[in-house]
Amino acid sequence: xxxxxxxxxxxxxxxxxxxxxxxxxxxxxxxxxxxxxxxxxxxxxxxxxxxxxxxxxxxxxxxxxxxxxxxxxxxxxxxxxxxxxxxxxxxxxxxxxxxxxxxxxxxxxxxxxxxxxxxxxxxxxxxxxxxxxxxxxxxxxxxxxxxxxxxxxxxxxxxxxxxxxxxxxxxxxxxxxxxxxxxxxxxxxxxxxxxxxxxxxxxxxxxxxxxxxxxxxxxxxxxxxxxxxxxxxxxxxxxxxxxxxxxxxxxxxxxxxxxxxxxxxxxxxxxxxxxxxxxxxxxxxxxxxxxxxxxxxxxxxxxxxxxxxxxxxxxxxxxxxxxxxxxxxxxxxxxx
Numbered sequence: 220x221x222x223x224x225x226x227x228x229x230x231x232x233x234x235x236x237x238x239x240x241x242x243x244x245x246x247x248x249x250x251x252x253x254x255x256x257x258x259x260x261x262x263x264x265x266x267x268x269x270x271x272x273x274x275x276x277x278x279x280x281x282x283x284x285x286x287x288x289x290x291x292x293x294x295x296x297x298x299x300x301x302x303x304x305x306x307x308x309x310x311x312x313x314x315x316x317x318x319x320x321x322x323x324x325x326x327x328x329x330x331x332x333x334x335x336x337x338x339x340x341x342x343x344x345x346x347x348x349x350x351x352x353x354x355x356x357x358x359x360x361x362x363x364x365x366x367x368x369x370x371x372x373x374x375x376x377x378x379x380x381x382x383x384x385x386x387x388x389x390x391x392x393x394x395x396x397x398x399x400x401x402x403x404x405x406x407x408x409x410x411x412x413x414x415x416x417x418x419x420x421x422x423x424x425x426x427x428x429x430x431x432x433x434x435x436x437x438x439x440x441x442x443x444x445x446x447x448x449x450x451x452x453x454x455x456x457x458x459x460x461x462x463x464x465x466x467x468x469x470x471x472x473x474x475x476x477x478x479x480x481x482x483x484x485x486x487x488x489x490x491x492x493x494x495x496x497x498x499x500x501x502x503x504x505x506x507x508x509x510x511x512x513x514x515x516x517x518x519x520x521x522x523x524x525x526x527x528x529x530x531x532x533x534x535x536x537x538x539x540x541x542x543x544x545x546x547x548x549x550x551x552x553x554x555x
Contacts, residue, residue: 275488304317306320402443414429454488
């Protein structure tokens with residue numbers, strides 16, 4: 220610090236941005252509006268942010284539809300039930316079957332033909348969506364990331380319509396600040412959004428979708444290489460519908476023949492893991508991925524045992540692990 224023509228000039232090098240701000244604040248209190256700062260932040264002041272977005276979606280579907288056909292070819296008497304649209308009678312007396320029919324049967328009672336067409340389904344699904352951006356920013360500078368897209372929104376004016384764009388997808392913005400002791404103060408704002416056509420609106424003839432969004436914003440201080448997680452961002456969608464014939468559909472047991480039932484449940488959880496690191500030349504290899512990986516089932520497990528992808532740590536290369544793994548493991552294996 221030195222005086223120059225009635226002003227105070229700060230020069231030299233400090234260890235961190237926090238020290239630079241503290242020195243400037245103290246000098247400004249001593250000589251208000253007469254301070255010129257030429258301080259430089261020394262050392263490496265860039266931060267790499269490793270972010271993992273994992274969205275696990277569990278879907279359950281239960282459905283049961285039954286259509287009946289009772290027909291007497293001699294008298295021409297007939298009865299059809301068509302809830303769920305499994306069958307469609309044709310003018311020539313034949314039936315058009317829907318691709319939903321997965322079982323059918325029938326029998327004769329004298330000259331009367333009785334047939335049943337069934338659609339019974341229980342389905343479990345597991346989906347996984349990942350994004351793993353790695354961003355580098357100077358201390359005190361904001362960085363942004365987007366993996367998704369933009370959709371147009373018409374804005375009516377007096378004489379014309381202008382178009383603005385709204386972002387959706389996996390978004391991230393973060394502001395790092397390196398503090399003394401190799402600690403990192405981090406302001407991070409992750410967001411995951413998707414188009415929702417069920418809430419769409421029509422503006423001047425243009426259909427504009429809504430957005431389903433899950434986002435968070437937090438500020439915290441971490442050591443170099445320390446991770447933190449944001450979890451518990453759940454979304455639950457439950458849909459249940461029943462179509463039935465009056466009175467007949469309410470009968471116990473036999474009522475199942477005169478009603479159509481469907482149940483759907485979709486549950487998703489969003490997990491975000493953030494790891495900031497101070498960038499150094501010749502930096503060591505990255506640590507293990509804190510998110511559990513999923514292994515795909517082999518052909519035998521998928522077709523014969525009905526297994527889906529399951530959480531499992533990445534295994535090393537080597538020969539086949541079981542007689543069902545006919546191809547074995549091959550290719551490149553990255554160590555984490």
